[in-house]
Amino acid sequence: MKKSNNSEEYAEQLAIQMRKGLLAFCVLTACDGEPLYTNEIVKRFHASGMAVIEGTIYALLSRLQKDGLLSHTWKESEQGPPRKYYQITEFGKEVKAAMQIHIDGLQNTLDALRKGVL
């Protein structure tokens, strides 16, 4: 295996780990507004340039719901069976706001590092 391939794979693994951590924040952000169902959440991610496998989103939605960050309602669909719509809870909003501070802090650190301030 070429060294360049190794570095790409290494970066890819790091990116996967990073995405995992950020995915919960992204889901909370997507659901902070009108209620969305899984496909709409996935579509929003794709539109924003974030590639995700739908299965990953189901698992995450389930966990966030169990932990009280999201709530859901079933709504009838004209296209087929009822859909499960997710919306952020008050607790979810608090978590999202707290995560936002961490992300902003990280962003500032990265910007400072790039500029050579630190």
Next chain:
Amino acid sequence: MKYSITVLSQQYAVDRQGKEQYEKYIQRLKKTLDDSEQLQDIEARIVELLAEMQINPGDKVERQHIINVIKQLGGPQSFEDRPIVDTAQHQRTLLMQIMGVILGGTALLVTIFTITAIIGRGSEETFPGTFAEWIYALAGLATILFFVALCAVTAVGLVKTHFTQAKKQAIKVLGRGFVISFVMIFIGALYIAVTN
């Protein structure tokens, strides 16, 4: 022979291979998911994906359609809610916890034997007595300390597990620990009762 699959109360015609593939996928999902409502949601999505492929209830589903649906949703492993930690390290932590509770239970049993033996000494006997009795008493003390240390290790492990989102596993380990310890205490108490 005609085959069919039922997706959220909607029937579709399918060939044998397609039926096998779909059912295998759903079975694996059932094992992965711990919420039947989640499966219902996924099945609703499958109906939707089939509709996007112009396949409506009652129509024939080709094997390739099922492959495409699985590709879109992801394999069963993508539905697993894995904590963001090194799996091997996580397994080791769990193993350490299980070993901790087993050894802790054993240590507790030995402690009970030791304390019972000390309390049960006749009043005419002096304590400490022989060299062997000294060793016996020190072993008891060491055992108690060992037990306390193991309890601490187990508790730390459980807290760590809790914070890595694997609450179910933490509860399981705790449950196993309690059961093992109580069974050992019961056996010990029974033995003491019978021998006295």
